[in-house]
Amino acid sequence: MSKTIMLNSVLAMLLLAHVSCVGFDFGHEEVIVDQLLHDDIIKVESLSCELERQGKIVKTKRDLFFVSFKHGLKAVFKPLNKNSICAEVAAYKASQAMRFAFVPPTVIRKIHDKIGSLQLFVYTNLDPMVSGSFEYALEHADPDELANLKIFYYVFGQWSNGPRNILINSKNGRVQFIAIDNEAIWHKKYWHYGDNAFIQRRWKDIHVPKTDVETFPYDNYCTIKKPTPAVIKEKLGPVVPSNYVHWFCELDPFNYAYYKGSLWVQLKGNAPCFAYTTHFPQETIAKLKQIDKSMLDHIxxxxxxxxxxxxxxxxxxxxxxxxxxxxxESKKVN
Ligand SMILES: Nc1ncnc2c1ncn2[C@@H]1O[C@H](COP(=O)(O)OP(=O)(O)OP(=O)(O)O)[C@@H](O)[C@H]1O
Ligand SMILES: [Mg+2]
Structure with a gap:
């Protein structure tokens, strides 16, 4: 075994102990990324089964995998389409570029002939799906951390945020947020800061009513409250394929608009948007100002x-x- 591999193995073991105790921390990623990319895989199991073993509430309906590596790391493998895989990795790189520790190290890897995103599995001690725990975390979070998470979500376009896609660790009164499942950042959207995003929904061979507006109709939308299959079929029948009706029925309420040949859906309608804050940590403002073409090229x-x-x-x-x-700038006190 070469000296570098041996050193990496030892580091990986130390990190594993660290990751298991306190969740993921910024600053040790290189070794983890290297292990995720190259370490031998010793077991691939169903993620849902593993989560149940850990006593977590499982909501996913997809086939996701829990991967064990030779040197001890564990990871979540999601065989996805190219856009979603690239989005998961970009979210990690964006979090890292902003010097946030929100997104666990994530890489692209082929496992059993399937390409997917592979993300460090982070052990956590508060299940956000248990009633009250997400609210507890929000209450006990460091205000800067919480603001950073919201700013991160908004700037990088992660509209699919909330307890289903956030893990929480709580230790010695400190709450840590881990932002998982960031594949939605690639979705096309129109998003005013403070509002919920309008997300593009488009299906082949389905035509939406023509509109002749030049700019996105932020103030000209329709609202559906308490959607039922009958309501969706009546209002959106010609533009939503029947196998998607159930998706719309889970959104209560939602707004929608037509623009440039697409349907745009604003989840949660006019309810408060999670990805919004008026608390701005100075370091984050400085970092935001540094986002430029070369940073985005890297991400x-x-x-x-x-x-x-x-x-x-x-x-x-x-x-x-x-x-x-x-x-x-508008909130700055002079
Ligand atoms: N990196 C990770 N570390 C620990 N647990 C994870 C990680 N990624 C995902 N999980 C667990 O797997 C569950 C499902 O993952 P994910 O949200 O990525 O998939 P999904 O199909 O979108 O699920 P859902 O519909 O519940 O959002 C999460 O709720 C979480 O419990
Ligand atoms: Mg999810």
């Missing part, structure tokens, strides 16, 4: 060829960053 380097990665997509990140900075 999305591995996503070359993914069809979401357009100039418009990168500009939308800069636009959201500018909206946060504008809000900061």
């Amino acid at each position: 999305f380097f591995h996503a070359k060829g993914a069809d979401f990665l357009t100039q418009e997509f990168l500009d939308s990140i800069l636009d959201r960053r500018n909206q946060v900075l504008a809000c900061y």
